[in-house]
Amino acid sequence: MPFRLPEKKAPGTYRIFVLGSSAAMGDPEPSFSLARMLETLLRAAYPEKHFEVINAGITAINSHLLRVYAEDCARLEPDLFIVYEGHNEVIGPFGPSGVFAPFLRSPAAIRFAVWMKGTRTAQLLGSAARALAGERGAPADWGGMQMFLRQQIAADDPRLEAVREQFRQNLTAIADAAARAGASALFCTVLTNDRDFAPFQSRHRADLPASELTRWQTHFEAGGRALREGDLTTAESAWREALAIDDRHAELVFRLGRLALQAGRDAEARTFLRRARDLDTLRFRTDSRLNDVVRTLDVDVRRAAVVDLSAALARRSSHGVAGDDLLYEHVHLNFRGTYEAARVLFASVTADLARRDFAASPAPQPIDYEQARLRLAYSAHEQAMIALALLGRFRSAPFTAQSDNTARIDLWTRRADAAQALLGRPEVLPVLRRIYDDALRAAPDDWVLARNAGAMLVARQSPGDAVPLLQRALAWIDDDLDTLLALGWAQRALGRVHEADTAFNRVRELEPRYPGLPEK
Secondary structure, three states: OOOOOOOOOOOOEEEEEEEEOHHHHOOOOHHHOHHHHHHHHHHHHOOOOEEEEEEEEOOOOOHHHHHHHHHHHHOOOOOEEEEEOOOOOOOOOOOOOOOOOOOOOOHHHHHHHHHHHOOHHHHHHHHHHHHHHHHHOOOOOOOOHHHHOOOOOOOOOOHHHHHHHHHHHHHHHHHHHHHHOOOEEEEEOOOOOOOOOOOOOOOOOOOOOHHHHHHHHHHHHHHHHHHHOOOHHHHHHHHHHHHHHOOOOHHHHHHHHHHHHHOOOHHHHHHHHHHHHHHOOOOOOOOHHHHHHHHOOOOOOOOEEEEOHHHHHHHOOHHHOOOOOOEOOOOOEOHHHHHHHHHHHHHHHHHHHHHOOOOOOOOOOOOOHHHHHHHOOOOHHHHHHHHHHHHHHHOOOOHHHOOOHHHHHHHHHHHHHHHHHHHOOOOHHHHHHHHHHHHHHHOOOOHHHHHHHHHHHHHOOOHHHHHHHHHHHHHHOOOOHHHHHHHHHHHHHOOOHHHHHHHHHHHHHHOOOOOOOOOO
């Protein structure tokens, strides 16, 4: 997410960097990220103060790179780091499942490799190597989660212990970078969808004989038939027979957890569901032991603290386990989840404000969910765009292999259809205009709001009204691809061919394969 800020912080400013990967960035729509939500709560609570909350989340990275970016951010006069990281430790660069870089056990070797990749010589050599290797080489760009389909890692893989230790060292390095800059740091446990998200991939225990596997399969299939017939008792009995043969199959453990939920045995369900997540061999979700690394960080000697967001938000969830009420899919917070996470963090941030004498105690209460929604212009248009983006995701691997993906696609199809039907009503456009106008009046310097309002007007066939808003956004961030693309379509709709081509060509220059570009 592009951002712009003065290199030298203005007096009376409190500057926060939110560090992490896509879950911190706010995937699938960073307009509603943790950084923007927290900034909204703080500005509403302290209208006389100046806050800069920078979204420093980057898709597909992990703590090996994050500690380097933290050093960069530390040179920009931070007051607070918020670290929300953990999902990519296994699948990200230098992790056991990483596709961009090999797994390295030595922290020193990783530091050297990261440094080398940042040099011009290494970049040129890497480009040449990829050109020579063609499709056989490591991918140059992020190609989605399907890149990892053959990178399964079992829960007892010995490499995971090295991953945990490296994670601990990297987080400690970030704490040190914050301390040297005079900044505080909050290290957060990360949220996973355990209740409503089936495992991506399951694997039987390695020593399971073929005869036992056949027996297991018989019981597993019998449980499935009983469940389809509505006989939960028989289904559970059959699946427990399978569990006695092999208790390491993530899908089986997940199904028993779901049955326990239906039976009202919440504590047992939580145990099953968390174990199912830990056993998932496509490790896109932080497991229990990685979150425990965060919980047990030694931060006493620094101006740092641990915020157990995972536990706090689970307590606010149905059955005491996080699910679709807080997350879009496996790890990415929805608008409600982002609001709840920011509300938890609000207390820790206001405590730091009081310690610095930046704001008086006691702290005010954060604004409610509905006020946050309006201030960020989380409209029916935005919800429709997010629903369509998620549907595209769910129709691709690895989601297509999940046992509950058909139901998920049906649910999000209904949501997308309902949102688009609502947007098609003529009386909706004035309401949408008012939502964005009100939000921009409250935050006139918010280029993201201006961009989103302009993009909405382009989609609603009001290009003339869209152009000034999009130009306003470009005046602050002149290389945002979405702003340029929307401006190009607005200018084309107005018959301004030269202006449209200028915007489209700028997008092609920055990212030739960007979705939505017209053919030349």
